[in-house]
Amino acid sequence: MTATASEPIAPAPAAADVDPRANSGRKPRLRDRAVKLVEAATTPLMPADYMDLFAPLRPGAELRGRIISVTPETADAATIVIRPGADWAGHVPGQYVRVGIDVEGVRLWRAYSLTHGPRGDKNISITVKAVPDGVVSHHLVHRCPVGSLVHLEPAAGEFVMPDVNGGKYLMVTAGSGVTPVIGMLRNLFPVADSGVVSLDRSKNFDITVIHVAPSEPDSIFLRDLQALDAAGKIRLIARYDDTHGFLDVNDIPSMVPDVAERITLACGPGGLLDALGEHHARHGLPLIVEQFRTSRVEAGEGGTVVFEKSDVTLEIDGATTLLDAAEEAGMLMRSGCRMGLCMGCLVPLEEGTVRDLRNGDLTTAVPGESGAVKIQTCISSPAGPCRISK
């Protein structure tokens, strides 16, 4: 505080005097009352529970979207166009969206890059490659019903063009890491029936793309990249593991001589990003990275369990339940039947894998993907390191 003594200091209003609606006039107050009245008519449900039956994409609803179309890109990749709910706040090219989709009746969440810039029709699109053992990606690519609802979260992510007015960039992509880059490029250089469209706002960009893929046919969006290259909008350096061998980041200066003048944006597997990070740090070069997938958790026997809210960390073997171990350590745990019947002991698993001791079933929570998953502590034992919100 720098107020001088001569300045009269207005007394802060006591909390009780402050009506949050005081400045908003009569209308909101009337509306609040109306809302209360409707709520009283629908208790124990909320009015929204009924409105969701008719208009799940209305303003004020939970963020959802309807799948408009599924277009194959390659044999195992498809672009999915989604009409988002009215409250979709838009996105910046390069950002991703978390999509919650019901596969075999189970809601699973995954993050996907938005592969178009903001579109005229207000729809959004994601491009999904069916990865081996990928339950969600296979569902989306091969059997996703058009017209069905998906759940969405607002677009997020820092992997965006640092300057919308232009600049010199190097984009390094590998595998499905191409998707956010395509989102940015499509925004800068839209493609019409007549070919790549030149926009005024895009003319100050100088972009080189190093695109890495296992082999040429596997490369999604290669057509788009090649078209942009042919139109002179970008410089494409395609690298295929089967013909060029694995990319060595130390070769980049020879492939892109002016790399030092460029801001590098990279998206791909952890190994590549780590190597690139190390290389750029050594040479003092700017780098912006995005990594999709945390490395898959291998289920083991037992593990270190962090109980976040209680600030307790326990080593638990694979034969002891979370409930028993936590109680043994003096924690107060909610529990009921201790047989897995009553659901009295549910806690959110934030990260990690647990094993159901009755039958060996595994349940995994991946932050940023599945979200927290509620598990029963009385029948679950850690199968690797876990984080629990308790």
Add this chain to the structure above:
Amino acid sequence: MTVIQNKDANPIAHLSKEDIAEIGRKLDAIRQEVADSRGEKDAAYIRRVIATQRYLEMASRGVLLFSKFPPAWILGTVGLSVSKILENMEIGHNVLHGQWDWMRDPKIHSSTWEWDNVTPSEAWKHSHNEVHHTYTNIVGKDNDLGYGIMRVDEDQKWYPMYIVQPAWNFINACFFQYGIAAYDLELGKNLKKPKDKRPEGFAEEVKKVKTKIRKHMTRDYVIHPGLSLVTGSALETMAANLVANWVRNMWTHSVIMCGHFPEGVETFEKEMLDEDESRGDWYIRQMLGSANISGSKAMHIMTGNLSHQIEHHLFPDLPSNRYAEIRVKVKALFEEYDLNYLERPLVPQVYSAWHKVFRLSLPNGFTETTTVKNLPKQLGLLTKMVTGDKRTRRALQAHLDAKVARKRAKVAKSDVTTAA
């Protein structure tokens, strides 16, 4: 073995320890098979039921806006009653069991669901899921046996107040949702205690129930009748809500009575819950402590599939729409091990439960020793038992017991004579 029977024939005397272990393994396998095959169809089922119930409630309440016209009143009241029953039984009860938790839909999850019942979900999950389902039919442990207000087993000591239990049971049926709320709070027991001796959080729980009662009353008897003022149907709407709540109460009470009260359902003693109750033993207790209602698919849905009470008690967390297919396998298992699979249509099952309520409202041996001829004398004896002190009761009970013993001996003798 943990199950002790007070009957002449122990229904599981023929099972060895290995048999019981094998039954446990077989039931575990059935459970796993269903758990592994849960999927899209099941998810679609519960979503369909929930949507149906919501449309039905809206439509019924809409029709009731014009309930001044008798056909609208009837249509709306029937619709609202069915909707409330669906909401409580097939949806609320089963969601709160965690039967749909596997879908990971936060809106259809045991940890978030709140039902149209004055007992809060949280309190009910404790008294029902934890206490009742773990200690099924153990006298003194499972308060669902008689809800603490009724005598449901010969082994429970008879007190004069039990004479009115049929009336009690009927009143409880009419106000069932309030009865359940009081029961979840253990209201009787706790109100008797001085304030400082009541369990921690009791006042808080009472407050929650009061809030729910206030909200539900406001909805059913103020808001919706208020909306009907426009058409002059306020009183009719209020009456329709009252009737719908009553119908729902009567129906849920009847269905629930059929689950554990009918004649032939076994009850168990506290001592049986020794520390070594194996998984198989636990399963056996659920199998013999429950009774099914047979009937159409509509009947199963309207009972929340609690018509498959035996299957529900074996696997309370499996989705309700799968109990019908589980029943086939479970019934085969009962037959294989020569166990009594207690299943009757609704009416005989309800009759049987009520019969038991009446029978046990009287002292042990009373009905057995009463004939038309000695009725006046017996009624005199009953009056003495109701009004007399502890000693009189004990003496008269001994008299009744002796009479029963003599009668049984006589029957046994005549059997021998006939056989000879």
